[in-house]
Amino acid sequence: MPPIIEIRNLSKEYRLGRSLQRNENFREFLKRKLSAPVHALNGSKVAAGSNNNQQDRRFWALQDVSFDVAQGEMVGLIGRNGAGKSTLLKVISRITDPSSGSVVVRGRMASLLEVGTGFHPELTGRENIFLNGAILGMRKAEIISKFDEIVAFAEIEQFLDTPVKHYSSGMYVRLAFAVAAHLNPEILVVDEVLAVGDAAFQKKCLGKMNAVSRGGRTVLFVSHNMAAVENLCQRGIVLERGRAVFDGSSKDAVHHYLTSFSGMPDSDGHIIDLTAASRISVVGPLLKRMELFTEDDRPLLEGMKIGARLKVKIHFDLPNPTNSFNIGLGFNDFFGQRMFTAHSQFEPDRTTTERVGPQVFVCDIPSLTLMPGDYTVRVWLDIGNTEADLINDAARITVIESDYYQTGKVPWNGTFVLKHRWYLEQAADERKLKASGVSADNA
Amino acid sequence: MSSFELTIRPRKGWQPLDFKEIFLYRELLSFLIWRDIKIRYRQTLLGGLWAVLQPLIAMLIFTFVFHRLAGMKSDGPPYPLFAFAGLTAWTFFSTAVSQSSNSLVSNQQLVSKIYFPRIFIPLGAVGALLLDLAFSLALLLLMMVYYRWPVSVNVLLLPIFVLGAVLAASGFGLILSALNVSFRDVKYAVPFLVQMGIFVTPVIYPIHYIPERWQMLMGLNPMAGVVLGFRYALLGSAAPWSVMGGSLAVSLTLFVFGLLVFRRMERRFADVI
Numbered sequence: 001m002p003p004i005i006e007i008r009n010l011s012k013e014y015r016l017g018r019s020l021q022r023n024e025n026f027r028e029f030l031k032r033k034l035s036a037p038v039h040a041l042n043g044s045k046v047a048a049g050s051n052n053n054q055q056d057r058r059f060w061a062l063q064d065v066s067f068d069v070a071q072g073e074m075v076g077l078i079g080r081n082g083a084g085k086s087t088l089l090k091v092i093s094r095i096t097d098p099s100s101g102s103v104v105v106r107g108r109m110a111s112l113l114e115v116g117t118g119f120h121p122e123l124t125g126r127e128n129i130f131l132n133g134a135i136l137g138m139r140k141a142e143i144i145s146k147f148d149e150i151v152a153f154a155e156i157e158q159f160l161d162t163p164v165k166h167y168s169s170g171m172y173v174r175l176a177f178a179v180a181a182h183l184n185p186e187i188l189v190v191d192e193v194l195a196v197g198d199a200a201f202q203k204k205c206l207g208k209m210n211a212v213s214r215g216g217r218t219v220l221f222v223s224h225n226m227a228a229v230e231n232l233c234q235r236g237i238v239l240e241r242g243r244a245v246f247d248g249s250s251k252d253a254v255h256h257y258l259t260s261f262s263g264m265p266d267s268d269g270h271i272i273d274l275t276a277a278s279r280i281s282v283v284g285p286l287l288k289r290m291e292l293f294t295e296d297d298r299p300l301l302e303g304m305k306i307g308a309r310l311k312v313k314i315h316f317d318l319p320n321p322t323n324s325f326n327i328g329l330g331f332n333d334f335f336g337q338r339m340f341t342a343h344s345q346f347e348p349d350r351t352t353t354e355r356v357g358p359q360v361f362v363c364d365i366p367s368l369t370l371m372p373g374d375y376t377v378r379v380w381l382d383i384g385n386t387e388a389d390l391i392n393d394a395a396r397i398t399v400i401e402s403d404y405y406q407t408g409k410v411p412w413n414g415t416f417v418l419k420h421r422w423y424l425e426q427a428a429d430e431r432k433l434k435a436s437g438v439s440a441d442n443a
Numbered sequence: 444m445s446s447f448e449l450t451i452r453p454r455k456g457w458q459p460l461d462f463k464e465i466f467l468y469r470e471l472l473s474f475l476i477w478r479d480i481k482i483r484y485r486q487t488l489l490g491g492l493w494a495v496l497q498p499l500i501a502m503l504i505f506t507f508v509f510h511r512l513a514g515m516k517s518d519g520p521p522y523p524l525f526a527f528a529g530l531t532a533w534t535f536f537s538t539a540v541s542q543s544s545n546s547l548v549s550n551q552q553l554v555s556k557i558y559f560p561r562i563f564i565p566l567g568a569v570g571a572l573l574l575d576l577a578f579s580l581a582l583l584l585l586m587m588v589y590y591r592w593p594v595s596v597n598v599l600l601l602p603i604f605v606l607g608a609v610l611a612a613s614g615f616g617l618i619l620s621a622l623n624v625s626f627r628d629v630k631y632a633v634p635f636l637v638q639m640g641i642f643v644t645p646v647i648y649p650i651h652y653i654p655e656r657w658q659m660l661m662g663l664n665p666m667a668g669v670v671l672g673f674r675y676a677l678l679g680s681a682a683p684w685s686v687m688g689g690s691l692a693v694s695l696t697l698f699v700f701g702l703l704v705f706r707r708m709e710r711r712f713a714d715v716i
Contacts, residue, residue, distance in 0.1 A: 014714065094451060094558040096713040103451040117556045120478060122485045127478075134474040135557055 002106065003068035004187060004218050005092070010101035012062040012087050012242075061087040062098070063242040069220065071107075071186075074213040076229035076250050077222045078257045079239035080302050081374065081398050085222045088239065089113060089191050092220065107186030107218070110137050114191070116176030121165035125156055125175055128164055132179045146182045153204070154178035169337060174201055181208045188212060191222045192374075203413070206232065224372050226254045226401040227412045258401065270299035272395050274379070283388040286381055288358075289315040290395055305402035306372065306417055310365040316381055316389075321356040329363055330378040331370065331397070339370055339415065369417045372399050458706040465560050472563045472570070479542075479571030494575035495582045497538075498530040505530070509647050518649035520678045521590050524583075529646040531579040532604070532673040535572055536612050536666050537637040543568035543616025544633050547712065548623050554712050561709045562702065565616040569609060576605070583677065595679030604672030604687075607694045611665035614697030621708040624716050646670055650686065662689020665697055 062084045069075055077085045090096045092103055093111035118135040119128050129150055133143040143150075151157055154175040156167075164172055190209075209232055213219050223229050229236060229250055236253025238246035246256045272290040279285060292300035293311040304310065314327050329342040342363050344350060375397045380390035401410045404417050411417050484490040502523055509515040510522040517525030543565035547554060550564050587594060623629035641647070644666045650658060661667040668690020674680040675687070 090713065091451065094449075095555065097453050097710045098451065099453055101452075105449045105451070107447055109449075111557065114552070114556045118553055120482055122482045123478070127481065131474055131478050134471045135553065135559065137468075137559075140470050140474075 001071065004071040004073075004106050005069040005220070006102075006104040006106075007068070007092075008066050008102050008104075010062055010065045010088070010091060010103060011060060011099050012084075012091060012096070013099040014059045014061055060242045062091070064101070065239075065242070065244045066101075067237060067244060067247060069218055071218055072213070072216045073235060074219040074221065074233045076233035076236045076253065077220065077239060078224075078226070078229060078236060078253060081396060082241075083239040084242040085239055086113070086191055087242075089189050089220065089222060093189055105187065108137075109187040109189060110180075110183045110185035111189035112136070112180045112183075112191065113189075115173055115180070119164060119172070119176060122163055124163055125151075125154075125160045125167070128175065129179055132176065133182075136180060136183055137185070138183065142184070150178045150182050153181060153208075170201075177201070177205055181205065185217070187218045187220070189220045192224060224374065224398065224400065225412075226258070226372070227410050230254050254401075270301055274391055274394060277391045277394060279389060279391045280387075281389040282386055283319065283383065286317045286319070286389040287314065287379060287391060287394075288317060290377075290379060291315075292395065292397070300397075303398040303400035304368065306399055306404040306411065307367045307369050307402065310368045310397070312363045312365075312377075314361045314363070314379060315358065316361070317358055318356050318383070321354050322383055323352045323354040324384050325355070325359075326382040327361045327363070328378075328380045328382065330380075331375050332378065333373060333375055333415075339375065368397075368399065369404075370399050371411065371414055371416055372401050374398050454710050456707070457703060458710075460562075460702060460706065461560070465562075468559050468563070471559055472567055475563055475567035476570040479567060480574055483571065491578065494578040498527060498534040498579055499582065501530050501534070502527040505647055515648060518651060518674070518680045520592050520674075520680065524586055524590055524592055524678060525649070525674065525680075526647065527583055527586060528674045528677050529644075529670045531576065531583055532608055532670045533641055533644065533646045533666065534579065535576040536608050536669070537640065538575070539569040539572045539609075539612035540615045540619065540637060541633050542572065543612065544619030544623055544629055546616070547620045547716065548627070548630075551716050554716050561712060562617065562705055565620040565705075566613055569613050569616055572612075573605075573609070576608075580677075587677075592678065595675075595677065597676045597679060599676075600672070601676040603691070604669050604676060607665070607672065607691045608669045610694040610698040611669065614665070614694065614699075614701035617698075617701030617705040621705045621712075624708070624712050640666065643667075644670055649680075650683065658683060658686055659689070662686045663693060665690050665694040668694070 061082075065084075065088065077088065079085050087096070089111065090113065091098045092105070093109070093113065095111075095113075116132065118132050120131065123131065129147065130140070130143055134140070138146075151160060154171075154177070156171055156175055159167065159171065164175070167175070206228060209219065209221075213232070219233075221229065221233060233250040236246070236248065236250035237244050238253050238257050246253055248256075270292045272292070274287045274289055275285055277287075279287070291313040293309075293313070294300045294304050295309050297311065300310070312329060314329075316327070318325060326344040328344070330338055331340045331342075333339050342365065344361060344363070376393050377395040377397060378390070378392050379394040381388045403409070404411055484493060487493065489496065505526045506523045510517075510526075516522070519525075520528075546564045546568040547561070553559075553564070554561065584594070619629050619633060644664055645653075645661065650661065650667075650671060653661065662685060668687040671680075671682040671690075672687050675682040
């Protein structure tokens, strides 16, 4: 029997210059097109280069990736941000064309690259089930026959006729999952969507995924949740800079991925230039640069382990002398939910001398206890009572699995980890004895 | 494993339409149209009334300015009927072109996160406006009762002209929505072009105001034939078939051209949008 998915020498190139100049308008486009032959005639590389030195920067999101997936296999794709996982899923799902190579898909495929694609806030839960179902490739008859099941799975019976804009984010996610979970394709392609929702619901979804694969269907699964990859998938493929660098059992793949974090090559990936970022600024582009560091002041280049140190240096300008300025950092999850806010106002030992000109504010978080996943960082500068400059997606931080509790087990479920202790009642009595000075505390 | 097999490769150049796939996804087109209709007038006070309010108010203003003040005559029926029949067709066209040319950009999330035949997005936007057109036509019939103007037997040919309007709007919509993905200039150009378009289309004035030897040129305007056809079919106005036929042929050509251009450009949508 031929493999259900056959990927051969697949490459995808993005041109960061020419075709991807998002903000170019038609006049600039014409000017560029018309001036190209002139530059060529003059042989003036300088003119072309100085004009737009990023023009021809090419970026291979996928390079020569080949593998087969047999029917009924559940394959986990893992890799750091920008390794090409999502691009690979997009090519397989036909959202974007490959630059070269081919994919043969032998079966009805449904892909779930985002939770609730096509949900419309103004439509009710009931209406969105139909719309989303249709967008994901379900027939109307199929949706009708599964409707009750979907509603029960999402636990939203009472709110079925409420517009989803009034839903809590939990309800929204549950409904979106419920629709997707009832798809019945031969091949299911899923991108990092299990990382959300509350623990109980996540468990329910994982169970559903498991049932899907046991039902003989093929699943391609991208996740930063290594525990999920290990538990759900038999096979794991690690992508690194667009290449498939490891293909084997999911356990070995996870191991390969986690160990590849040590000994990172030198680069300045931890320095983020903010001058050109899109921002909301009242006073002007005052935020200049952000630098990320982790344990021992090492630059944070890729993922950081749960509970590792995060040190953020923010370079900014103060146009006028002032002693009333503050920097805020907001950590948002996949859904834009604020997980944690750090603000220099919360610093008890904050010095309040008057400053002007370039400044560097350092925020030191000794242990960032967020669960594995991708987080975006919002940064803003307050001067007096005004939000002088704000950048929404200033940086992205990936938290990766680690043995946070030092038990050899990776934490699962929930939004963050907290140090905590467990003891049996009896032990509590002993503690009392200890506390009263009979013996020394072990803490 | 089903017999279904799909090969994904880089595509280059012109692409044929994939009719099999369009058939497979046909239900989605109706869902997209249904969605657009559902959300268009959500949280508005007047709701569906907006569908007829726009041509109605334009008709009142045109009747006052061009008929009363400037003394413009219709080609037979009372001027308000004449103007409203033309405006019904024109409003459908202009709204459909603006909505569909923005459709890909306003459905960015769909384009970059899921696959289905992309042509459904601009076509769905046009399709959703057919309901507004129906409301508008119903109001026109009421006005005809009020003015005691008989419905012509030509009304049997109305579907042809509605089709002409749909093809013309879709043709423009397909091309402009695809261009809009790369060049947001489209967003600014379309309202202006639509505003100018009404003057080169016989909406306000009857066709016989134009010297006969120039009338043929009107046939190049896809909407000229539709506007004339609406009056011909509903009000029984005389209309030169040379112009109407020309317009319909242009509409059809534009639609086919639009499909081809769209297919050629669509492979880059997800990367650029």
